Amino acid sequence: MHDSIAGIDLHKRVLMVVVGSVSGAAADDGSQPREPIRFVKRRFGTTTPELLHLIAWLQQQGVQQAVMESTAQYWKPVWLTLGFVPDAAQRQMRTVTRRRTQLTRDRVRIQNQLESLLEETRIKLSSVVTDLLGSSGLRILTALGRGETDPAKLAAMGDARLQCEPAELADALTGSVSEIHRRRLQQHLAHLALIDAQMEELSLLAADAMRQHSDAVIRLVKIPGIRVLSAQQIVAEAGPQASAFPSAGQFSSWIGVCPGREESAGENHSSHWAKGNTYLRRVLCQAAQAAVRTKNSFFQLKFQRRLPRLGYAKAIWAMARHLSVVIWKILHEGAQYEERGLPATPQAAKRRMQRITQQMRAIGYAVEFKPLKTEAVLA
Numbered sequence: 001m002h003d004s005i006a007g008i009d010l011h012k013r014v015l016m017v018v019v020g021s022v023s024g025a026a027a028d029d030g031s032q033p034r035e036p037i038r039f040v041k042r043r044f045g046t047t048t049p050e051l052l053h054l055i056a057w058l059q060q061q062g063v064q065q066a067v068m069e070s071t072a073q074y075w076k077p078v079w080l081t082l083g084f085v086p087d088a089a090q091r092q093m094r095t096v097t098r099r100r101t102q103l104t105r106d107r108v109r110i111q112n113q114l115e116s117l118l119e120e121t122r123i124k125l126s127s128v129v130t131d132l133l134g135s136s137g138l139r140i141l142t143a144l145g146r147g148e149t150d151p152a153k154l155a156a157m158g159d160a161r162l163q164c165e166p167a168e169l170a171d172a173l174t175g176s177v178s179e180i181h182r183r184r185l186q187q188h189l190a191h192l193a194l195i196d197a198q199m200e201e202l203s204l205l206a207a208d209a210m211r212q213h214s215d216a217v218i219r220l221v222k223i224p225g226i227r228v229l230s231a232q233q234i235v236a237e238a239g240p241q242a243s244a245f246p247s248a249g250q251f252s253s254w255i256g257v258c259p260g261r262e263e264s265a266g267e268n269h270s271s272h273w274a275k276g277n278t279y280l281r282r283v284l285c286q287a288a289q290a291a292v293r294t295k296n297s298f299f300q301l302k303f304q305r306r307l308p309r310l311g312y313a314k315a316i317w318a319m320a321r322h323l324s325v326v327i328w329k330i331l332h333e334g335a336q337y338e339e340r341g342l343p344a345t346p347q348a349a350k351r352r353m354q355r356i357t358q359q360m361r362a363i364g365y366a367v368e369f370k371p372l373k374t375e376a377v378l379a
Contacts (some may be wrong), residue, residue: 006063010070010078015044015054019061046074051081086239093209093236098279100202101233103195107133110192114141117184122175128164133192136162140173145185149177206232207365213240214365219330221356222337223323224299225291228359230283234327237280242331251328255280257321281320288319296342299323 004021019040040061044054058066068075086094111133115126125140126132132141136159143154155170162169210217213235220231238244238251245251252258256276275281291299299319306315329335344352
């Protein structure tokens with residue numbers, strides 16, 4: 001029997017590789033004899049020919065597993081060479097959806113900075129409008145940035161559907177805006193416009209890259225809590241068939257939504273979740289919170305049963321775990337989602353299908369949904 005494992009220390013120009021191996025026959029009782037570990041050291045460069053030499057040498061040494069320690073981003077070429085890596089098309093889908101996620105975070109950061117800036121000017125716009133960066137909010141902020149300070153004129157730019165009176169809106173827009181405030185506001189709005197343009201472009205790129213996998217996206221968006229952008233992220237991260245995961249349990253473990261095991265002497269001392277795939281963990285956590293708010297859905301009923309015993313946070317993670325199982329079955333087995341909660345009203349089902357169809361068309365998919373007849377499962 002021969003077991004070998006490699007340890008690789010990665011740098012920009014050099015790879016320091018050590019292979020440790022143990023060889024020997026098994027004892028009569030099946031246990032392994034305590035043979036001394038043999039270490040072999042070698043140094044490689046980081047160019048493509050050197051990486052090919054590294055592969056040949058590791059195969060010659062009988063290495064099946066390797067662990068790496070890296071500075072900065074120098075692990076990527078070796079990882080792409082040695083590790084299990086999705087195909088090029090899926091990696092491109094990942095870069096697009098992950099970049100869109102980063103821009104979404106940047107947009108939230110800008111909104112927080114705008115909130116802080118408005119507080120300095122004593123303008124309370126976010127207190128009277130639901131979305132500071134909605135159509136009404138952006139019109140008012142743009143006018144403020146151009147130098148308009150009359151509260152009445154600013155309030156007149158609000159949409160008629162706002163849930164506040166014009167006088168209340170005018171009071172919220174009464175403040176003191178200096179030239180420096182206006183310049184900073186202009187910069188924030190310019191940055192926001194750039195991010196919005198890039199996000200729109202990335203959404204089109206993602207739709208084009210996943211056009212051949214549109215069936216998987218369409219099947220995923222039928223799950224409560226999952227929208228089109230979330231479905232695209234799932235397909236990009238897991239693959240259109242989740243073919244790398246033979247079971248739903250392995251898929252859940254890879255995402256990091258399974259309770260952990262830190263056992264000693266037969267006792268579990270920690271059930272903290274593993275880190276897993278951070279992008280899918282975020283998507284599933286958000287989707288779980290949306291799913292349990294979907295009226296009469298199976299997820300809402302299941303969440304309500306677990307909430308008193310587990311508490312909110314653990315009950316949400318339980319729903320995220322259940323979502324991962326449903327997603328795996330839809331991708332890996334090609335299943336269709338059927339709602340098994342209480343039957344929704346025809347109006348609610350129609351509104352949901354119209355919303356999903358509109359979202360799909362916005363990114364270039366021409367689809368039509370027909371609501372399925374659901375079978376109620378009572379708790």
